[in-house]
Amino acid sequence: MxxxxxxxxxxxxxxxxxxxxxxxxxxxxxxxxxxxxxxxxxxxxxxxxxxxxxxxxxxxxxxxxxxxxxxxxxxxxxxxxxxxxxxxxxxxxxxxxxxxxxxxxxxxxxxxxxxxxxxxxxxxxxxxxxxxxxxxxxxxxxxxxxxxxxxxxxxxxxxxxxxxxxxxxxDTTITITSFGFSRGLPTNIDLLFDVRFLSNPFWDSNLKSKTGQDQEVAAYIAKDPAYPEAIEKILEMLKFLLPKYQAAGKAYVNIGIGCTGGRHRSVHVAETLSKHLRKAGFSLSVAHRNLASRPMEALESMQKTNGKKGI
Missing domain, CATH: 3.40.50.300 (P-loop containing nucleotide triphosphate hydrolases)
Structure with missing residues (x-):
């Protein structure tokens, strides 16, 4: 069979x-x-x-x-x-x-x-x-x-x-989950993408309390010079891999998108990827693990790279 x-x-x-x-x-x-x-x-x-x-x-x-x-x-x-x-x-x-x-x-x-x-x-x-x-x-x-x-x-x-x-x-059940690395790594992830290299809206006082589902936050993240190419390459990889998993009969594919706190960059990127993948004919669901978590500066300050906070 x-x-x-x-x-x-x-x-x-x-x-x-x-x-x-x-x-x-x-x-x-x-x-x-x-x-x-x-x-x-x-x-x-x-x-x-x-x-x-x-x-x-x-x-x-x-x-x-x-x-x-x-x-x-x-x-x-x-x-x-x-x-x-x-x-x-x-x-x-x-x-x-x-x-x-x-x-x-x-x-x-x-x-x-x-x-x-x-x-x-x-x-x-x-x-x-x-x-x-x-x-x-x-x-x-x-x-x-x-x-x-x-x-x-x-x-x-x-x-x-x-x-x-x-x-x-x-069909393979595809789930995209956004999360914050500082709040723990999900255990059931098959494909993991780290988007902490993108500009962090948390450090903008007008955006800190908002989330990646808000238009202002999405616009802020999309201005990062690395953003267009990153989205393009991630989508290219997923469009290549997902049909392979389906052909192999894999029941579930869980895609993790992580940032520092799990409320801004990972949420926006997960939403963006899901829209493009649905347009490409894939059926999937999206979960935001830390969307309702309280924003904490201590978590966002855990990593500093090249003087750019929260990356």
Whole structure:
């Protein structure tokens, strides 16, 4: 079976409270068959089971939810099982990890008055820390990570619909993510472009509080002499590579665009690249990881090159 016709299997996991239930319900709404808390050791048998009679002759893609509460959960053994499954040419297996900051998870547990499953008689923070440590090998292994810290439920639903819609299931899912190097490097990036060489609007007092989505900021960045050629060369590389990934059956391609703080240059360049790629016929989504982050001069001052601040 070719990669294009292989059965899609999405393993959905992450921190308790980060949105796994929402993700699985959304996947089910758009046509996936979903099973939560299913022991991975039983996956081989499940995949051999015919689809439900209600689906006729269709064998829909399968989304399996699991976390630290799942029977037999052990991260390293789980990764080895996934590797063995990936050796099957009839299966196209990916892993989606839902992450969230500790503070936001604590807030969610406090608001819902739920107890963390790993800290039933202790503060939620204890359970969050324990679960994060347990799941860290899975997070590093996952080929798709969504940080839900700043996402409302409907925003997470929209992102799931955009990235896993079955209407384009034969195509590679392309995501462009802007981010700030000073706030940490994303773990799921396939192609990384550093745009810190461009003029930084942060150091213009009239632009500091704005973002790369504002026209004034975009104009400021575009005035940099290196800007036109840089955009042209990045686009040329992406237009060459993306069809190669699609032909190879790669399910996801994550493109990272980084600047210092993740609010100005990377945001604008990500938006610009996405517009050109869509005009070229590529279907993709854009995420701005640090767009809502508070501007901090200490972060922007971390790097100085040739006397030019924030590069």
């Amino acid at each position: 070719t990669a294009t016709h292989a059965k899609r299997v999405l393993l959905v996991t992450g921190l308790s409270g980060a949105g796994k239930t929402t993700a699985l319900k959304t996947l089910e709404d758009i046509g996936w068959e979903t099973v939560d808390n299913f022991p991975i050791r039983l996956v081989e048998g499940l995949l051999k089971t015919p689809p439900p009679s209600s689906r006729g002759d269709q064998d829909p893609p399968l989304a399996l939810g699991f976390d630290s509460r799942t029977r037999g959960f052990e991260p390293n053994n789980l990764i080895e099982r996934i590797k063995k499954l990936q050796d099957n040419d009839d299966l196209l297996i990916s892993t989606l990890y839902l992450d969230c900051t500790e503070g936001e998870l604590e807030r969610r547990y406090a608001e819902t008055r739920r107890r963390h499953p790993l800290a039933l008689d202790r503060p939620a923070k204890d359970g969050i820390d324990l679960e994060r440590a347990q799941l860290e090998p899975i997070r590093r292994w996952a080929d798709h990570v969504i940080d839900t810290s700043n996402l409302a439920a409907n925003e997470l639903q929209q992102q799931i619909r955009t990235e896993f819609d079955l209407a384009g299931s034969a």
